Amino acid sequence: MAAGTGHRRGSDTKAEIRSVAMELFTEKGYEATSLREIAERLGVTKAALYYHFTSKEDIVVSLFAEHLATFDELIAWARTQTPGPQLLTQAIDRMIDMASERGSRMVRFALANQRVIKDLHPGHQSVHERMNTLFEALTGPGASVEEALRIRMALLSVNFTYFAAQGLDASDAEVTAAARSIAHLLNPVTAEASAAAAPVTPPVAEAPAVG
Amino acid sequence: MAAGTGHRRGSDTKAEIRSVAMELFTEKGYEATSLREIAERLGVTKAALYYHFTSKEDIVVSLFAEHLATFDELIAWARTQTPGPQLLTQAIDRMIDMASERGSRMVRFALANQRVIKDLHPGHQSVHERMNTLFEALTGPGASVEEALRIRMALLSVNFTYFAAQGLDASDAEVTAAARSIAHLLNPVTAEASAAAAPVTPPVAEAPAVG
Amino acid sequence: MAAGTGHRRGSDTKAEIRSVAMELFTEKGYEATSLREIAERLGVTKAALYYHFTSKEDIVVSLFAEHLATFDELIAWARTQTPGPQLLTQAIDRMIDMASERGSRMVRFALANQRVIKDLHPGHQSVHERMNTLFEALTGPGASVEEALRIRMALLSVNFTYFAAQGLDASDAEVTAAARSIAHLLNPVTAEASAAAAPVTPPVAEAPAVG
Amino acid sequence: MAAGTGHRRGSDTKAEIRSVAMELFTEKGYEATSLREIAERLGVTKAALYYHFTSKEDIVVSLFAEHLATFDELIAWARTQTPGPQLLTQAIDRMIDMASERGSRMVRFALANQRVIKDLHPGHQSVHERMNTLFEALTGPGASVEEALRIRMALLSVNFTYFAAQGLDASDAEVTAAARSIAHLLNPVTAEASAAAAPVTPPVAEAPAVG
DNA sequence: CATGAATGAGCTTTCATTCAT
DNA sequence: AATGAATGAAAGCTCATTCAT
Known part of the structure; x- marks a missing residue:
């Protein structure tokens, strides 16, 4: 009373x-x-x-929503592009840009909460389904398992690199930069070209022709 | 009776x-x-x-123990070796072998339970501390952030590749093979050599002589 | 504005x-x-x-008040009458009229919320106390338990009949009519007279002379 | 801990x-x-x-189950009988017997918790559905609304009489007895016969002829 | 080698209610 | 005449854990 x-x-x-x-x-x-x-x-x-908030889940949904919006834009954009080597390279860069813009907060959050995120279905589609949609938009139909996995790893490299950086004394910028160079190393398209040349520094510059 | x-x-x-x-x-x-x-x-x-079991945690400790033993062996071995390019390459291969021997079970388990595992201190040392010990044994003192991160990513590639393979129709053997080739792509040492040669197929065979 | x-x-x-x-x-x-x-x-x-409203209870009090007013009038009226066979018969009819005038809404409401209603004490007297006042005004002092119960059942017949009618396809008017005839069947006074005559159809019309 | x-x-x-x-x-x-x-x-x-108990509801289900079992037996029995005037009379008596055997506890419980009970579906059938099954087994197809309601009221008379007896100083046995006589008064079959005779005292004994 | 019976702490969630604006 | 923002209390339920048998 x-x-x-x-x-x-x-x-x-x-x-x-x-x-x-x-x-x-x-x-x-x-x-x-x-x-x-x-x-x-x-x-x-x-x-x-x-x-x-209407529930505990509602909080996590709300937190993840902003990230998801950017991600959905990426997917939408990818679908409008004509598939090909450049698309993949551009998609990887966009993916890394997404992370570096928002800073590492969201990446760390997503990393720490995969399980819940996996169970969310915001907008009638799970994160996994979206991920697969993106992968399919980027991977040609005849890709080998290894090729497919390298593309996936390239796209997810920011997340993984942040994970691997735990305990290492490195700034967000440094980690993001490393993630970018790693992603391009994994990219089956750019790999062949850049490999002979500059394996460690990011292949931002023009790709030198291979003898 | x-x-x-x-x-x-x-x-x-x-x-x-x-x-x-x-x-x-x-x-x-x-x-x-x-x-x-x-x-x-x-x-x-x-x-x-x-x-x-004495507690719930005791169960998880017990499960992780066998994996940890193999891992501790790897660390012990690495410490006895003289640092150098070959050590890293061998360590990566051993890391992947560990996973492929036990099958994917342990990798998936570790992936799904990083958080608890992070809190465990079996043998007076956390998993993270052990990881860092290994990294330090493999990475020279003057390594750049990027180099350090590539080494870490190479060593953890099995874990990440299994994660990335979710939703993909691939056998454990295929995933492990892809992880191996990815690991070697990331390895700063082999990368330069193998790059020009066989970027996609695993470098299981003898390393081709470098000009 | x-x-x-x-x-x-x-x-x-x-x-x-x-x-x-x-x-x-x-x-x-x-x-x-x-x-x-x-x-x-x-x-x-x-x-x-x-x-x-000042509280949740205030709402329910307010809802029940109008019904209570009519009911209090009935009690007041009963007290002014000289006890006797006709009084009971008239009281029963008034009780049913109360319900049929307001429609079934209030009956259903009261039925569904006996418990709260039982706890209300609007005007310094609970509904139960009022009920008992009415029963006493209608029942002579020397009534047997059975007689007392039949009178009570007769007066409450509208409520019970509405309850019993759940799931039956019947209009409010039909239910009320049935309640009236049931009430009079239970009325110890009219029972003897009407019994021989029209047990099933409501005794709305004039009571045909017996034998 | x-x-x-x-x-x-x-x-x-x-x-x-x-x-x-x-x-x-x-x-x-x-x-x-x-x-x-x-x-x-x-x-x-x-x-x-x-x-x-697995839940709060489980407790109420468990409490109601014993009553329901007896009730289901009654329904099963009613279905084996050939419909007719005697069946109804017997069913009413069985219904009252059920209550008097178990004492008033269950009746009061059911009365006080109609709402929950209504929501229970033990054995894939709600109490209401069971009730209707019984009513249909007893009521001929051509019954009028009033007839149907009188039968329902007769069968439920124990419940209602216990409700009406609140505040009255009467033993369980007295209330049950009154309920029985009320039930038979409402029974369209026996009403006609007994009406002329002994409306107030239970029609257990032979009906004395009226002058 | 295992169960039956229980505990205490904690969880997510809902409710009636308040009051400055 | 009504809202926005919040509270305190309590609800139903689950969990890891205990221990006599």
């Missing part, structure tokens, strides 16, 4: 929730993070979270 | 628990798998699990 | 709340109906409900 | 849970009774309830 005090904080609680959730989900994982923890860190009650 | 074990399950309940846990931890993750589930699948009570 | 109410809903939000609450309380019961639901159906916030 | 004491109470906790739940569900209703309350009354934790 008694109840709370209502309204208090002036600014943007919803944004703060997202921010704290992002941090905790990345640090400890979605499943291991409780709503109590998020609320406590914010000096708010659990019920307040439910004013802004 | 007659002679015999007096219990219905033949012998190796402990092994069965490990087997079921392996399956479920890989499928749904450690945190999302409850002891109830494991027990139910085995037709045993939860309490029975506590006869064989 | 122009003249007018300045708000979108014409006027009688309070009435709309009552109407929606009536519907939901009847359909799902008081306890199982949340204020959120009521508010949502109305396109209003929960807080708005508190502008018009 | 700390945990409970395990095993303590020697006897039949499950039965005690059922007993306490029966009491509370009847007194305050299913929805208004919390598992915490049940547990507290028993000096047990909520989790203990979940050892014995």
